[in-house]
Amino acid sequence: MEDKLLIYNTLTRKKELFKPLHSPNVGMYVCGPTVYGDAHLGHARPAITFDTLFRYLKHLGYKVRYVRNITDVGHLEHDADEGEDKIAKKARLEQLEPMEVVQYYTARYHKAMEALNVLPPSIEPHASGHIIEQIEFVDKILKAGFAYESNGSIYFDVPKYAKQFHYGELSGRNIEETLENTRELDGQDEKHHSVDFALWKKAQPEHIMHWPSPWSEGFPGWHLECSTMSTKYLGEEFDIHGGGMDLMFPHHECEIAQSTAALGHESVHYWMHNNMITINGQKMGKSLGNFITLDEFFTGSHEKLTQAYSPMTIRFFILQAHYRSTVDFSNEALVAAEKGLARLTDTYNRLLRIKPSAATSDNVSVAGLREKCEEAMQDDLNTPIVISHLFDASKSINLITDGKATISEADLAELKSTFEMVVNDILGLRLEGSAAGNNSAYKGAVDLLLEIRKQAKANKDWATSDLIRDKLAALGFSVKDTKDGFEWSL
RNA sequence: GGUCUCUUGGAUGAGUGGCUUAGUCACCGGUCUGCAAAACCGUUUACGGCGGUUCGAAUCCGCCAGAGACCUCCA
Numbered sequence: 280m281e282d283k284l285l286i287y288n289t290l291t292r293k294k295e296l297f298k299p300l301h302s303p304n305v306g307m308y309v310c311g312p313t314v315y316g317d318a319h320l321g322h323a324r325p326a327i328t329f330d331t332l333f334r335y336l337k338h339l340g341y342k343v344r345y346v347r348n349i350t351d352v353g354h355l356e357h358d359a360d361e362g363e364d365k366i367a368k369k370a371r372l373e374q375l376e377p378m379e380v381v382q383y384y385t386a387r388y389h390k391a392m393e394a395l396n397v398l399p400p401s402i403e404p405h406a407s408g409h410i411i412e413q414i415e416f417v418d419k420i421l422k423a424g425f426a427y428e429s430n431g432s433i434y435f436d437v438p439k440y441a442k443q444f445h446y447g448e449l450s451g452r453n454i455e456e457t458l459e460n461t462r463e464l465d466g467q468d469e470k471h472h473s474v475d476f477a478l479w480k481k482a483q484p485e486h487i488m489h490w491p492s493p494w495s496e497g498f499p500g501w502h503l504e505c506s507t508m509s510t511k512y513l514g515e516e517f518d519i520h521g522g523g524m525d526l527m528f529p530h531h532e533c534e535i536a537q538s539t540a541a542l543g544h545e546s547v548h549y550w551m552h553n554n555m556i557t558i559n560g561q562k563m564g565k566s567l568g569n570f571i572t573l574d575e576f577f578t579g580s581h582e583k584l585t586q587a588y589s590p591m592t593i594r595f596f597i598l599q600a601h602y603r604s605t606v607d608f609s610n611e612a613l614v615a616a617e618k619g620l621a622r623l624t625d626t627y628n629r630l631l632r633i634k635p636s637a638a639t640s641d642n643v644s645v646a647g648l649r650e651k652c653e654e655a656m657q658d659d660l661n662t663p664i665v666i667s668h669l670f671d672a673s674k675s676i677n678l679i680t681d682g683k684a685t686i687s688e689a690d691l692a693e694l695k696s697t698f699e700m701v702v703n704d705i706l707g708l709r710l711e712g713s714a715a716g717n718n719s720a721y722k723g724a725v726d727l728l729l730e731i732r733k734q735a736k737a738n739k740d741w742a743t744s745d746l747i748r749d750k751l752a753a754l755g756f757s758v759k760d761t762k763d764g765f766e767w768s769l
Numbered sequence: 770g771g772u773c774u775c776u777u778g779g780a781u782g783a784g785u786g787g788c789u790u791a792g793u794c795a796c797c798g799g800u801c802u803g804c805a806a807a808a809c810c811g812u813u814u815a816c817g818g819c820g821g822u823u824c825g826a827a828u829c830c831g832c833c834a835g836a837g838a839c840c841u842c843c844a
Contacts, residue, residue, distance in 0.1 A: 313844080350844095365843090437841085450839075451773065476841055501843080522844090524774095529841045554774095560836065566843080599793070600782060605775080605837080612781050615794035622793085625807075663783055667792035677808050681801085741803060748805085759807045766807085 280340055286519075287603060287659050289527065289550040290449055294659055297549065299518050305341040306517035307333065308509040308547075310526055311403070313350040314384035315365045318391045319570035320556050320593070320608065321523070321563045327594055327707075328553040328602040328660075329521045330397040334705055335656055346512050347400040348505060349388075351381040351407045352488055352498055364498070367487050377488050381407070391573040394590035396707045402512050406504035409511070410490045413499040416507045416541055417478045417492075425540035429469040431481035431495030435536060437474040444539050449550060450528035476533055478503055502533035509546065510538065520547040524554055525562070553602045558583075560607065571608075585610045588617060591709055595620040598662040598706055619670075624710040626673040627702065628768070629680045630695060636685035643675040643684045649697040656705060665701060672698060682762050725751070729758065729765045 284297040299305045309329045312322055329347075336343045351366060370377040392399075406413075417433050420426045425440050426433050440446055447453060477500035482489035489496050509517065515538075522531065531550065538546040555562045563570050571581045579587030588596075596616035600606040639645070648668060655664035672694065678684035686694070702708050728747055735743035748758045751767070758767045 310844080452840080453772080470841095474841060501841095525838070526844050528772095528839055530844060533841080555838075557837080562838070564844085596781095604782080607781080609780080611794080615781060617794095619793045622807095629808095661783080663792075667783075670792060674809085681808055683809070736803080739803070745804080757806075760802075760805085761807080762801085 284335070284339060284657050285659050286549055286551060288548075289552050290547075295549070297518075299341065300516060300548065303341050305336055305343045305519070306513035307336070307343060307345045307519040307521065308505070308513055308517065309345070309347045309400070309520070310505060310522035310530070311347040311349050312388055313365060314381050314388060315369045316384060316565065317572040317574060318388050319563065319565070319572045320576065321570060322388075323391075323395060323573060323593060324556055324597055324602075324606075325521065325523050325553050326392055326397045327395060327597050329551075330707060331598070331602075331660060331662065331705070332519075332521070332551070333398060333400075334707055335660065338700075338705055344402070344513065345400040346402045346404065346509065348508055349381075349385055349403055349405045350504065351377075351385075351405050352410075352504075364486065364488055370487065378407075381405075387574075391590075394577065395573070395594050396590070396709050398707070404508045404512065406499070406508070407488075409504065409508055410499065412511055413503050413507045414479070414492050416503060416510070416537070417499075419541040420478060420537060423540050423543070425536075426478055427471065428494055429471075431497065432469055432477060433479040433494055433500075434470050434475040435478055435500075435533070435540070436471065437476070437536065438472055440536050440540055444536070446536055447532060449532050449535060452528060452532070476500060476502065476529065478537070502530055502537060505530075506534050506537040506541070506546075510542070515542050516544070516546055516548070518547075519549045519551060521551040521553070524552040525564075527552055554605045556597075556608055557605050558608045563608065583610075586614075588613050592617045592620055595666075595708060598708075599666055601659075601661060601663055603659075620708070620710075623669060623673060623702070623708075625768070626676045627698065627710045629766070630676050630698060632766075633676070633679055633686065633691060635688035635691045637687065638685065639687045639690045640684045642678055643686055643690070644671065645675060645686070645690045645694045645697075648672055648694065649700075652697070652701045652705075662706065665706065669698070669701065680761065725756065725767060729767060732758075733765065 280303055282296060282298050282302070285294045286297050287293070288295045307329070309325060312318060329345075333343055333345050352364070364377075366377050366380055369375075370380045373380065389399075417426065420435065421428075421433065426435050437446055479492055479494055479497055479499060481495035481497040486498070489498050509520065520531070520534075535545065535547070555564075557563060558569050558571075561567065561569065571583060573590075573593070575581040575584065576588045576593055577590060579585075592613060596613055597606065599616060599619070648671075651668045652665045655661040655668065658664075675684065675686075676694075679686050702710060728751065732744050732747040735741075735747070751758055756767050756769055758765060
């Protein structure tokens with residue numbers, strides 16, 4: 280099998296040819312959500328980006344094991360004076376068992392992902408289900424000498440690690456400078472250095488989520504679950520690790536340090552990071568309070584939204600930008616995406632009805648479409664270019680529908696299969712609202728009405744013709760006349 | 770303050786030395802049409818500022834301006 284996909288590796292800051300460790304098998308780990316609230320547009324970006332990568336790798340013929348975690352422990356809340364677990368806080372506020380919070384938001388996350396046509400990962404491990412493995416991982420780091428115990432908590436010794444390994448290689452940070460620039464800690468801190476981070480934290484009395492360990496009743500540190508679970512399911516070395524750019528430091532840097540300290544070597548070959556979604560030029564995020572949840576997009580129930588946007592519009596909107604660029608949210612941009620998607624949907628439905636001719640005319644360009652799309656995908660998943668090729672194909676399809684061009688049977692088959700492959704399999708866009716729907720009786724009834732209207736038109740009975748169109752329109756159907764007939768959609 | 774990134778036309782968003790006026794949306798003109806919608810054809814506006822390298826720069830380098838991300842308490 281020939282490797283031809285170029286991906287941008289954050290580690291080297293270059294596009295590199297993707298070569299799996301054990302071709303055709305590919306291991307991929309992506310940081311999933313912390314389930315203490317509804318998913319917002321920012322969560323959709325990595326989900327869709329890496330879903331597209333997952334789909335494309337499979338399309339290339341690789342056998343992919345895609346692991347995306349659910350974070351349901353840890354992650355302290357920064358605005359609370361006594362560091363408090365996000366999930367525990369939510370549970371306390373709503374008077375629920377923490378696992379009720381986790382269960383509720385995990386289900387809602389899955390629902391939103393399904394709506395966005397994001398494929399489920401191969402394995403979706405929960406941090407809370409891997410406490411034993413995490414304790415073992417801490418133990419390995421302790422035995423390797425890169426961690427110390429302090430009052431029941433275990434901390435990673437970053438300066439010691441940095442003497443042997445390159446701490447900061449991913450984020451381009453200089454450890455000495457970081458040390459110098461960081462203010463002195465007050466004497467009561469358990470950590471030896473300000474740059475150290477927790478591997479295991481002793482629970483305070485008010486903490487409601489805690490587990491027994493050799494060191495204390497407590498909970499695992501914030502970065503540990505990803506090192507542990509990626510190692511467990513993908514091995515000590517694996518191909519791709521993805522996540523949002525905001526996770527690069529400290530989260531991913533700490534992951535590298537943990538894994539390297541425990542295993543004696545690095546784990547990840549290709550680090551990939553998607554960029555952020557901005558709103559008025561500022562990162563959309565929970566901590567900033569400027570986020571819009573996916574459900575609010577789907578229903579239009581947010582003051583910043585002028586209308587509802589379908590999940591496919593959101594997906595299309597995100598795919599129209601390259602994953603390493605920021606995308607700025609606005610109603611205008613989403614409306615534009617909605618219209619563009621509708622145009623693609625229309626042409627797709629027309630494509631299904633095209634009748635082939637003896638030959639393909641010169642103004643139709645189907646040759647090379649498949650190659651052009653593949654080429655764009657292979658160049659670090661350049662989905663906006665792929666989409667622009669689809670619009671080029673749309674132009675040809677519309678010309679044929681208008682009777683201004685013709686296509687041969689072979690070319691038509693190739694065009695159909697390419698279009699479907701790119702749209703459905705790679706981009707994961709469900710083009711819906713088609714007359715080629717699944718209920719044939721209902722479809723036949725609408726066709727019949729429009730046949731009657733066609734007769735009325737032939738008799739210049741405009742009253743009947745308009746009555747049918749207007750009543751159908753009132754029911755939500757849109758009717759468009761074509762050269763020798765009609766087409767409709769709901 | 771430190772580190773890094775970004776700045777393209779009315780909106781969005783590709784493009785990294787010449788062959789790109791990318792594409793989408795919007796606007797305008799036209800064709801088609803009983804009307805409408807759609808479609809098609811055509812037109813228009815761009816590379817933050819200043820300097821440098823080069824035969825040639827949106828694309829490389831420097832400076833300036835503006836914006837953003839991260840800086841271990843915390844995605």
